[in-house]
Structures are given as structure tokens and as C-alpha cells.
Amino acid sequence: MDRPLDRKNIRNFCIIAHIDHGKSTLADRLIELTGAMRSGDICNQVLDSMELERERGITIKAKAIRLDYRGADGGAYQLNLIDTPGHVDFSYEVSRTLAACDGAVLVIDATQGIQAQTLANVYFAMEHNLEIIPVINKIDLPSSETGQVLDEIENVLGYDREDVLLLSAKTGQGVPDLLKEIVRRIPPPAGDPGRPLRALIFDSHYDSYKGVVAYLRLIDGHIVRGDRLRLMRQEIEMEALEVGYFAPDQCPVAELIAGDVGYIATGLKNVRECRVGDTVTWAHKGAGEPLAGYQPAKPMVFAGIYPTQADDYHQLREAIDKLSLNDASLSSEPESSPILGHGFRCGFLGLLHLDIVCERLEREFGLSLVVTVPGVSFAITTTGGEQKTIVNPSEFPAPGEIASIEEPWVKISVITPSKFIGPLMELVKEYEGSYRHTEYLGQSTTGGEMGQRVRLEYEMPLRSMLTTFYDQLKSRSRGYASLDHEFTGYREARLVKLDVLVNDVVVDAFSRIIPPEKAHEVGRAMVDKLKEVIPRQLFKVPIQAAVGSRVVARADIAAKRKDVLAKCYGGDITRKRKLLEKQKEGKKKMKSIGRVEVPKEAFMDVLKLG
Amino acid sequence: MHDIALYLHIPFCRRRCQYCSFVSFQGRETDVPAYVAALEEELRRRAGGQRVSSIYFGGGTPSLLSAGQIAGILTTVRTAFAVAGEAEITIEANPGTVDRAYLSALRAMGINRLSLGVQSLDDHELALLGRIHTATGAREAVRLARDAGFDNINLDLIYGLPGQTLSAWRNTLRRAIEMGPEHLSLYALTLEEDTPMWRTVREQQLPAVDPDRSADQYQAAEDMLAEQGYRHYEISNWARPGRECRHNLGYWLCRPYLGVGVAAHSFLDGRRLANTGSLDAYLAAYSGGHEPALEMDEHIGPDLEIAERIILGLRLCEGISLEDMPGIDFGQRYRRQIAEMEGAGLLEYGDGRIRLTRRGRLLSNEVFWRFLPEPAGAH
Numbered sequence: 001m002d003r004p005l006d007r008k009n010i011r012n013f014c015i016i017a018h019i020d021h022g023k024s025t026l027a028d029r030l031i032e033l034t035g036a037m038r039s040g041d042i043c044n045q046v047l048d049s050m051e052l053e054r055e056r057g058i059t060i061k062a063k064a065i066r067l068d069y070r071g072a073d074g075g076a077y078q079l080n081l082i083d084t085p086g087h088v089d090f091s092y093e094v095s096r097t098l099a100a101c102d103g104a105v106l107v108i109d110a111t112q113g114i115q116a117q118t119l120a121n122v123y124f125a126m127e128h129n130l131e132i133i134p135v136i137n138k139i140d141l142p143s144s145e146t147g148q149v150l151d152e153i154e155n156v157l158g159y160d161r162e163d164v165l166l167l168s169a170k171t172g173q174g175v176p177d178l179l180k181e182i183v184r185r186i187p188p189p190a191g192d193p194g195r196p197l198r199a200l201i202f203d204s205h206y207d208s209y210k211g212v213v214a215y216l217r218l219i220d221g222h223i224v225r226g227d228r229l230r231l232m233r234q235e236i237e238m239e240a241l242e243v244g245y246f247a248p249d250q251c252p253v254a255e256l257i258a259g260d261v262g263y264i265a266t267g268l269k270n271v272r273e274c275r276v277g278d279t280v281t282w283a284h285k286g287a288g289e290p291l292a293g294y295q296p297a298k299p300m301v302f303a304g305i306y307p308t309q310a311d312d313y314h315q316l317r318e319a320i321d322k323l324s325l326n327d328a329s330l331s332s333e334p335e336s337s338p339i340l341g342h343g344f345r346c347g348f349l350g351l352l353h354l355d356i357v358c359e360r361l362e363r364e365f366g367l368s369l370v371v372t373v374p375g376v377s378f379a380i381t382t383t384g385g386e387q388k389t390i391v392n393p394s395e396f397p398a399p400g401e402i403a404s405i406e407e408p409w410v411k412i413s414v415i416t417p418s419k420f421i422g423p424l425m426e427l428v429k430e431y432e433g434s435y436r437h438t439e440y441l442g443q444s445t446t447g448g449e450m451g452q453r454v455r456l457e458y459e460m461p462l463r464s465m466l467t468t469f470y471d472q473l474k475s476r477s478r479g480y481a482s483l484d485h486e487f488t489g490y491r492e493a494r495l496v497k498l499d500v501l502v503n504d505v506v507v508d509a510f511s512r513i514i515p516p517e518k519a520h521e522v523g524r525a526m527v528d529k530l531k532e533v534i535p536r537q538l539f540k541v542p543i544q545a546a547v548g549s550r551v552v553a554r555a556d557i558a559a560k561r562k563d564v565l566a567k568c569y570g571g572d573i574t575r576k577r578k579l580l581e582k583q584k585e586g587k588k589k590m591k592s593i594g595r596v597e598v599p600k601e602a603f604m605d606v607l608k609l610g
Numbered sequence: 611m612h613d614i615a616l617y618l619h620i621p622f623c624r625r626r627c628q629y630c631s632f633v634s635f636q637g638r639e640t641d642v643p644a645y646v647a648a649l650e651e652e653l654r655r656r657a658g659g660q661r662v663s664s665i666y667f668g669g670g671t672p673s674l675l676s677a678g679q680i681a682g683i684l685t686t687v688r689t690a691f692a693v694a695g696e697a698e699i700t701i702e703a704n705p706g707t708v709d710r711a712y713l714s715a716l717r718a719m720g721i722n723r724l725s726l727g728v729q730s731l732d733d734h735e736l737a738l739l740g741r742i743h744t745a746t747g748a749r750e751a752v753r754l755a756r757d758a759g760f761d762n763i764n765l766d767l768i769y770g771l772p773g774q775t776l777s778a779w780r781n782t783l784r785r786a787i788e789m790g791p792e793h794l795s796l797y798a799l800t801l802e803e804d805t806p807m808w809r810t811v812r813e814q815q816l817p818a819v820d821p822d823r824s825a826d827q828y829q830a831a832e833d834m835l836a837e838q839g840y841r842h843y844e845i846s847n848w849a850r851p852g853r854e855c856r857h858n859l860g861y862w863l864c865r866p867y868l869g870v871g872v873a874a875h876s877f878l879d880g881r882r883l884a885n886t887g888s889l890d891a892y893l894a895a896y897s898g899g900h901e902p903a904l905e906m907d908e909h910i911g912p913d914l915e916i917a918e919r920i921i922l923g924l925r926l927c928e929g930i931s932l933e934d935m936p937g938i939d940f941g942q943r944y945r946r947q948i949a950e951m952e953g954a955g956l957l958e959y960g961d962g963r964i965r966l967t968r969r970g971r972l973l974s975n976e977v978f979w980r981f982l983p984e985p986a987g988a989h
Contacts, residue, residue, distance in 0.1 A: 538954045561825040563975040566797040570668050571875040584979040
């Protein structure tokens with residue numbers, strides 16, 4: 001890369017797909033075919049570098065790689081592939097990746113057809129005016145139904161079947177044609193190397209040696225190592241300590257030019273200083289106007305994270321700090337709970353994000369965690385006229401102090417064979433959702449008895465999606481339904497806080513926010529479960545679920561009556577003593593709720609109760 | 611030198627009971643002669659002129675030994691130790707293994723206390739437990755023992771059997787009282803892991819034991835026996851006044867005892883010892899002319915000694931005297947535990963003694979563990 005390439009020979013593109021439709025495998029094949037890596041170096045799914053990403057088959061962080069391609073016309077092309085996360089929780093990251101691209105390869109599974117996130121991704125790409133190349137993947141599988149998927153693409157997405165490429169990322173069949181089409185259909189980058197620098201930050205990560213490494217798409221101008229640069233929105237100045245591109249490891253170069261995708265090492269200490277979506281320009285004689293950015297992702301889902309062992313609190317704090325360095329959408333505030341001790345109330349993009357963060361904390365930092373039931377952020381106006389944002393149910397005001405409550409709603413889109421419309425309608429109703437719209441996609445790809453495939457649109461409170469909704473959706477559609485959701489805004493809500501009292505002590509970790517008409521049912525379930533898992537104590541323990549001072553469910557754990565060792569056989573005192581020692585040890589491992597001792601596992605069981 | 615209690619373990623059974631986890635062997639009766647010889651050898655080896663205040667043949671099933679074998683063992687004991695003239699000499703017997711001549715022979719050789727493993731007086735329950743005798747057989751055994759001259763008889767009974775109702779238990783106990791024993795030991799069935807009955811319950815072929823019902827059964831027994839003039843002197847033991855088992859009292863009062871035989875435990879000079887639990891290893895040691903291996907040899911330090919004195923002493927219904935504890939201000943050291951347990955209604959204090967309450971007797975483990983010292987290294 002000594003001599004800058006003609007801008008006409010650069011293509012910036014991404015691959016978008018519903019989860020498991022083969023995005024990462026296709027990326028591997030493109031990398032292999034263009035020789036960016038020898039095939040021996042390609043461990044599966046090169047771009048999913050996190051252990052967790054490979055294991056779960058999902059992409060969590062966006063990544064970029066430069067591919068050198070010799071075109072059919074003999075010309076040398078530089079293809080910049082930017083990998084995008086596939087899950088709805090990370091749709092914000094998808095959208096910022098798309099902003100760095102001029103085109104997108106849309107991958108659809110030949111055995112599954114269009115799924116909920118296929119559509120969401122297509123709409124995103126359209127909003128960014130990307131040239132979309134639809135491809136049907138997995139055509140080598142015996143269960144592929146290419147013809148029907150082609151019908152769907154025609155009906156639903158409106159592309160001509162002739163424009164759809166058929167390929168198998170696994171075998172490589174059809175992939176060379178895709179490379180040709182990328183060059184032919186996706187436009188070269190616009191922009192002017194002669195104008196003042198404007199580069200869009202589409203991702204970043206923290207490197208302990210280089211500081212924050214910002215991933216850039218250069219629109220105008222150029223960056224040379226050592227340039228003094230400025231972040232236009234944050235008003236922060238920095239130096240380009242290193243300039244380079246990804247292959248897929250970082251390859252330093254002397255210069256990046258308009259149209260290029262690459263990185264700069266900034267020396268900044270926190271990813272929050274170097275916001276994704278910000279525009280980088282020169283510190284002197286910089287651009288006048290920043291590029292259109294995007295709204296930073298706001299945490300939508302909140303949960304308390306506590307160390308199982310109180311001694312691990314500081315370790316947990318450090319671990320969360322470290323993860324935050326690379327994850328601007330993870331928020332955390334210290335909080336403490338009489339039962340759980342000191343921990344953090346963390347904010348996440350969604351349940352998968354929460355799940356991944358907790359798994360990384362446990363796996364990469366060796367922590368054992370207690371995670372409370374996830375909830376949303378409520379906007380509350382008190383009778384005194386005060387506005388409050390509540391993310392911890394235990395801080396939810398008493399019913400008398402609330403003038404109004406608003407909670408986040410989402411639009412959900414479900415794609416399912418029509419056979420399951422009835423059960424899914426029921427399901428959504430149970431979860432407080434309301435029906436909006438039905439759209440028929442074409443014939444089922446799985447045979448006549450399933451009926452046609454349809455897209456159903458509903459609206460529901462995000463809160464009710466956070467428990468067992470997704471599992472139920474999958475189980476009531478025998479695994480066929482796919483789901484996508486999108487935040488639509490806050491709406492007025494009628495909600496109460498349900499408290500659980502064990503021996504008249506409110507257990508803050510068990511409090512949850514629910515519609516009043518569900519208080520009895522949810523309270524009953526909690527109370528029954530606690531009665532089952534709390535061992536009998538030396539005194540009677542009442543367990544109550546209450547809204548304010550109104551008890552909605554109650555169960556009593558009768559006092560323990562018998563705990564006695566029988567025969568002392570032949571003077572074997574030691575055996576008896578060992579049993580007592582075990583009993584004493586067992587007591588130490590219990591969590592105390594007031595005077596009531598509860599084994600930690602029991603506590604966790606109830607916390608997991610949706 | 612203190613008097614010691616002497617325990618002799620006879621680890622043979624014609625058939626193992628369904629609930630039993632003790633060290634005993636079925637189908638090894640051909641080894642009895644060798645075992646008796648080994649036991650006598652161990653007695654000789656371990657004798658050092660101690661005065662013996664009580665002798666107890668426990669098992670297993672000591673009554674599987676012939677009268678001659680028992681007599682031989684007793685002779686060895688009397689030769690090797692100084693057996694007190696008024697010594698209590700107990701033998702455990704299975705009602706299915708005794709007859710008139712056998713019992714007369716036992717009595718004649720100086721055995722003055724008979725402990726019969728009756729367990730239940732309901733034939734269905736006896737079958738469930740895997741006992742080899744019937745209720746009628748148990749009554750017959752008592753009658754024969756009386757005829758043989760035993761005036762100090764204990765009956766062992768088990769309550770809290772799977773599915774056993776309160777009234778079924780009352781019936782067994784009423785029938786047992788009618789047999790007029792001087793002493794009764796009532797044990798709650800403990801389903802030890804890996805016993806056949808534990809497996810049957812786990813596989814749901816038998817109902818699980820309801821601890822509340824066991825508690826009701828225990829308290830019903832307390833009431834019935836008090837009414838009949840039995841004194842409740844230890845958590846599991848009742849006796850006519852003066853007929854408390856002196857041998858077992860020694861355990862609760864932390865007095866020294868010597869145990870000989872397979873798996874037998876001793877408490878001597880501040881150490882708790884246990885012989886190997888392997889019959890083969892025990893017999894091999896005898897053939898090889900050396901001492902049987904110890905399965906346990908534990909020094910009881912001062913903290914543990916106090917804890918044991920409290921825990922064992924509290925098993926006795928008279929409780930423990932606060933002044934009795936050597937070298938410590940008991941009331942001060944355990945103020946927190948005593949207050950907590952008094953508050954919970956499990957301990958009561960009076961006349962300078964603390965003792966378990968009626969409720970505390972059923973929840974004694976909850977009291978006891980609180981008096982254990984912190985494990986070494988922990989603070």
C-alpha cells in the first residue's frame with residue numbers, strides 16, 4: 001500500500017443477516033478467496049474474535065478487514081468488509097456500521113427464508129441509501145427451498161430474482177461471483193481527498209498500549225501519522241499516534257485517504273471520550289461541519305449485579321470498568337442492598353447484552369455473580385410534581401406518591417408460519433401487547449401444513465418482554481417464529497411495586513414492578529416458591545407479597561420441630577460431632593434475611609423466577 | 611486411675627436390617643470363632659489393671675455368639691481387668707435368636723442387663739424394617755428373659771417409620787409398656803445414605819418420613835411414658851428410677867471407656883480412638899500377632915473437650931451444671947448461645963443448671979452446633 005489506490009477501486013461494504021444465516025462463514029470465505037489470509041490461518045469465523053462470539057455464533061463487536069481483490073478487468077481493488085453484529089440488541093451498532101459503508105450484502109438462509117431481523121437490517125440499509133446485494137446462502141443443503149425464498153425476496157423486498165445471487169458460503173460455491181458483483185454494483189466511495197479531513201468513528205476499542213483505537217471511515221481529506229486531530233462534537237484534541245488498516249490484525253500505514261476504512265491510535269484513555277458517531281477532523285484548518293452522527297445507544301434494560309462474596313466487590317468494580325472501556329453502551333452505578341450487599345445497577349441494550357456482560361464478567365474475570373431480575377427505566381412524576389427516573393424497583397415510590405408513570409414500549413415484528421398466528425396472538429395479549437398489522441410473505445418454506453409465512457406486528461411494553469416472552473414465543477411456535485423489536489417511545493402506564501416480605505422484612509432484591517391486576521398471580525408464585533426453598537427455621541416465618549400495605553399473597557413456613565440425632569452407636573461420639581460441624585458450616589453459607597437464614601442457591605432460584 | 615466402661619463389639623448379623631448403617635456383617639458367621647479369639651487377644655493386649663464398672667456387648671447381634679463363647683469372653687475380661695462386683699453387664703440380643711436355655715446361661719454367667727432389639731410390635735413394620743423376628747417373638751423373648759432371672763430389661767424401639775401413623779406408634783409403645791421393661795430406648799429412624807431403605811424411599815417405593823409426625827410421635831411417647839412412671843433421663847432413653855443404663859451414662863458424662871472389636875470406639879486419656887471397621891483387617895492383625903489398625907486417633911483439645919461436655923451433657927435431661935465446666939466461666943463464655951437458645955425456647959436455666967426444654971429435646975442439634983468451637987485456623 002505504498003501508492004494510494006485510485007478511489008474508484010475502493011468498495012466499502014458490510015454483510016447483514018438474521019442470526020445464523022451464515023454471515024460470518026461468508027466473511028471467512030471472502031477473506032480466503034482474496035488471499036487476505038492463507039486458508040490454513042483461518043480458524044472458523046475470523047472476525048468473531050471473542051471466545052464468546054465463536055461459541056454462541058454471534059457477532060458482538062463490529063470489525064473491519066481490508067481485502068485485496070484482482071478484478072475481472074485486471075484492476076486491483078480494495079474491498080473493505082465491515083462485520084456487523086447480528087442481534088437486535090446491537091442494532092445500534094449495525095446502524096453505525098452501515099454509515100461507514102456504501103453497500104451491503106444481504107444474506108438469507110435458503111432453508112429459513114426471510115426472518116424478523118432480515119427485514120430490520122434491510123430497512124436500516126435502505127435508510128443509509130446503501131446498495132443492497134441480496135444473496136441466498138446454504139443452497140447446498142438438502143432442505144434448501146431456494147425457489148420459495150426467491151419468491152419471498154421478490155414479494156417482500158421487491159428485488160428481481162435475477163439480481164439475487166445463489167451461493168454456499170460453506171462450500172464456496174457462488175462466492176467468486178459475489179466478489180464480481182460487489183465490484184460491479186456497489187459504488188466507489190464519494191468524497192474528496194483534497195478537502196479538509198472528515199472521518200466518521202464507527203467503532204472503537206481500548207488498547208492498553210495505544211489507548212483508544214478509533215475505527216474510521218474517511219469521507220474527505222486524509223490522515224498522516226502524527227497529525228493533530230480534533231473530535232468535532234466532543235471538542236477533544238488528540239494525536240494520530242498510529243494510522244493503519246485491518247487485515248484483520250492492525251497494519252500500520254503512513255496515510256489514510258478519503259474513502260479508506262482504517263484506524264487511528266489516539267492515546268485517549270476511555271472509549272467514552274472517543275464517541276462512536278463523532279467526526280474526526282484536523283486540529284488546524286479542520287472541516288467546518290461534522291458529519292451526520294447518530295444517537296448514542298441508550299441502555300434500555302437494567303439489572304443489579306452483585307458479587308456472591310462480598311469480598312469480591314472491588315474486583316467486580318474493576319472488571320466492570322474494564323468492560324466499559326470497550327463498551328460505551330454499558331452503564332453502571334454503585335448501589336447497595338441490605339440483602340445483597342454492595343454492587344452495581346447496570347444498564348444494557350437488551351437481554352442478550354446483559355447476558356453477555358455477565359458471562360464475560362464471570363468468565364474473563366473469574367467472578368461469581370448474583371444478578372437481579374432485569375427491568376426497565378420508568379419515568380415517574382410524583383404528586384409533588386417531581387420528575388424521577390427509576391431503574392431500581394426498590395426505589396419505586398409508594399402508590400400514593402405517584403401522579404403518573406411512563407414506561408418504554410417497543411414495536412415487535414414476528415415472522416411465523418400462519419399456523420401459529422392464533423397461539424402467538426394469545427401470547428402477546430398475555431404479555432400486555434396489542435396487535436397492529438399482518439403481512440403475508442408467501443408460501444411457507446417448510447411445507448403446506450404450516451400455512452403461509454406471515455409477518456405480525458405488535459406493540460408491547462418492553463417490561464413484559466423481559467421475562468419469559470421470548471422462550472414462550474419459541475415454544476408456542478415450535479421454534480419457527482423469529483422476533484425483532486424496536487423501541488418506539490414512552491407511554492403512560494398503570495403499575496405498582498410488588499414487595500416480598502420474609503418474616504416481615506422487605507427483601508429489596510425480590511421487588512418488581514407489575515400491573516396491579518397481575519399482583520395476585522405474581523405474588524402467589526413468588527410466595528409459593530419461597531416457601532418451597534426456604535428451610536424451616538426455629539420460628540414460624542410468614543412470607544407475604546404486598547402492594548404498599550395491601551398483602552396480596554401469603555404463606556407461612558411452619559417452625560421446624562425436629563432435628564435430633566438418634567442412637568449413639570458404641571460410643572461413636574466423633575461421628576455425631578462431625579455431623580454437627582457440617583451443620584454449623586452449612587449455616588455460615590446462608591444469606592440472612594433478618595433472622596431468617598436462606599441458602600444462597602434458594603435465593604438465586606427465586607431471583608431467576610421470571 | 612478412673613474406672614472405665616468396657617464395650618465389646620460383635621459385628622455379625624444373621625440378616626442386615628433395611629435401615630442399618632452400622633458396622634456389621636451378614637454371612638460371615640463362620641468367622642465367629644476366629645473373631646472371638648481375636649477379641650480376647652485384644653482384651654489381653656489392652657488390659658492394664660483398669661477397674662471396669664460396666665461391660666456392654668453391642669453389635670451387630672451379640673446373641674449370635676454361643677453362650678460358651680460369651681462366657682469365654684467374660685472370663686477373659688475378668689482375668690485381664692478388675693471388674694467391679696456391682697458392675698452393670700449388658701448384652702444386646704435379637705429376640706429371634708434367644709431361647710430359654712441361652713438366656714439362663716447368660717444370666718448365670720453374670721450378665722445382669724438384657725437389651726432387646728424389638729424395634730416395633732407390629733409385624734408389618736417389622737417386615738418393613740427387615741427384622742428376623744415377629745411381635746409375638748419379642749413378647750416371648752421378654753417372658754423367657756424374666757424366667758431366666760433378668761430383672762433389668764431394655765427394649766429398643768424405632769419411631770418415625772415411613773408411613774407409620776401416630777396411632778400405630780402409640781400401639782407399639784403401649785404393647786411395649788405392657789411387657790413391663792425397666793428401660794426403653796426410643797430412636798427416630800434415620801435414613802442413612804446407601805441403606806436399602808434409603809434407596810426404597812428415594813425411589814418412591816416408600817413414603818418419605820414426615821419429620822412433624824416423628825415429632826408428634828416423640829412427644830406422645832414422652833407423655834405416655836411419664837404417665838407410666840418412666841423417667842426421661844436422656845433424649846432417647848427412659849427408665850424406671852434407678853434403672854438408667856450406667857454404661858451409656860458414661861458416654862454422656864464424658865467418662866473414659868474402652869471399646870474392643872471391629873470398629874469399636876474408645877475414649878481414653880483425652881483421645882478418641884476407633885479400631886478398623888474391616889473385619890478382614892481385624893482378623894488378619896490377630897493372625898499376624900499385631901494390634902488392629904486404628905481408623906481414628908483424635909486428641910480432644912481443651913476447647914473441644916468443653917464443647918463435648920456441653921453437647922453430651924445436654925443430652926441428659928438433668929442438663930449440665932454451670933459450675934461443672936473445668937477452668938472456664940461457662941455462663942460468661944457461652945452467654946450469647948445460651949441467651950439465643952433460651953429466647954428460642956430450646957434451653958432453660960434453673961438451679962445453676964441449663965437443660966433442654968421439651969421443644970429443645972427435639973431440636974437438640976440446633977442447640978448443640980452452636981456450642982462447637984470454631985474450626986482450627988478460623989477466627
